[in-house]
Each structure stands twice: as C-alpha cells, then as structure tokens.
Amino acid sequence: MLNTEEQATVRSSFLFSGISDKEFGEFLEGGDCYVCSFSKGETVFTAGEEDKKLGILLFGKAKAVCADKSKGSLKTFTAGDLFGAAGVFCKTGNEPFSKIKATGSCKIFFATRKGVERLILKNPKCALDYITFLSERVAFLNRRISTFTGGEAVARVAKHLLSTADEDLICRNINFSALAKSLDISRASLYRAKNELTEIKAISADNKDIIILDPDALKNIC
DSSP states (O other), rough: OOOOOHHHHHTTTTTTTTTTTTHHHHHHHHTTTEEEEEEETTTTTTTOOSSEEEEEEEEEOOEEESGGGGOEEEEEOOOOEEEEEGGGGGGGGGOEEEEEESSSEEEEEEHHHHHHHHHHHHHHHHHHHHHHHHHHHHHHHHHHHHHSOOOOHHHHHHHHHHHHHHTTEOEEESOOHHHHHHHOHHEEEEEEHHHHHTTSSSSSEEEEEEEEEEEEHHHHHH
C-alpha cells in the first residue's frame, strides 16, 4: 500500500512515531487505513463528516477552506502534515464548517476512527502523544483567538501590512516610530501587535523588514 518513502512520512507523524515497526506493519495490514489520490480542486476531507478519520498528506499540497467561501482559506498542508485529529472522536454535529481541497495532484493516507481508537487503547504512548498534540493545538488556537480579539491595534497593523507589502509579501525598512504615529497607536501597542502576529505565524520579522507568511490570517483580522 505504501512505498518506503511514504511509510517514513506516516511514521514521522505523532500518531505512529511511538510504536514499533511490527505494530506499524500490523496497523497497515489491519484494514483500518487506506490511501487515496486526488486531483487539483477535489475535496479531500470535510470536517464534521460522519465517516470519522484523520489524514496524512503523502505528497502534493492541499488547503483548508471555510465552508463559507466568503471567509477564505485557513491553512496550507504539505507532505507529512496531519489533519482531522481534532474531529475523529468529536460527537457534536456534522456541520461541514471547513473543507480541505487539493491544490494540485496529491496522495493521502487515511486512518479510520476505529483504527485510531484501537491504536491508542493498545499503546499508551500513542494516547499520550495524541493528548499532547491536541493540547498544543488548543494552546495555539487560544493564542490566535486572543489575537483576533486583540483590539483595533492588531487590526490596523494587519491592514497596513497587507496594503504596503511588495509582490514578495515583504514590508521593507519599516520605521516603527513613524508607523505607530501614522496608525495612531503607541509604539508599545505596535510592538505587541507585531509579536502577536509573529506568534501565530502570520508574519515574521527580519530587522526592519516584515515578511507576511499567512495573508489569509491577516485578512481575517482586519
């Protein structure tokens, strides 16, 4: 089902990194996983669907988008990224609040809910790794929510960066004192906003240059 390189990609995920090669082989042969290929534009995963599963991208790229198209995209996935972990055991509703679409040809390894459940019940290390992964996601989302509700200063900075970045998504040679004045916020508020946007990986800073890493995150803040 998986070639050597693909097995290594799956094994590197938090779910399988803590089990033995024998256990991994047994999982692959146990009927609780499968592989699918997709073409550009196809929906590869819908959050909230009844067929609970998680996926690991083997190659290619995919993008998470809101079911409400007006709200834009959420995240880009590349080889080795895992998705669906938060919803595998979710019992609340089946509202498709987001979807993952292929942005080119891609191949995905899927593990069913039943398979994941058996794996973590049999291997305490897997259960601990799963809890750790979800805890880190909750912490990240809390930080992101804090930024989204962080007030007008963050929104002003996000809007400014989007409007002034060059074609490489870089705002170059920023004079932070002048920027704070033009945005009518204090320098302290400006630096707090910059730090919060950096923490959620919407931007990165290189001396006086700011690189936009996630334009959609900035658009959601504005």
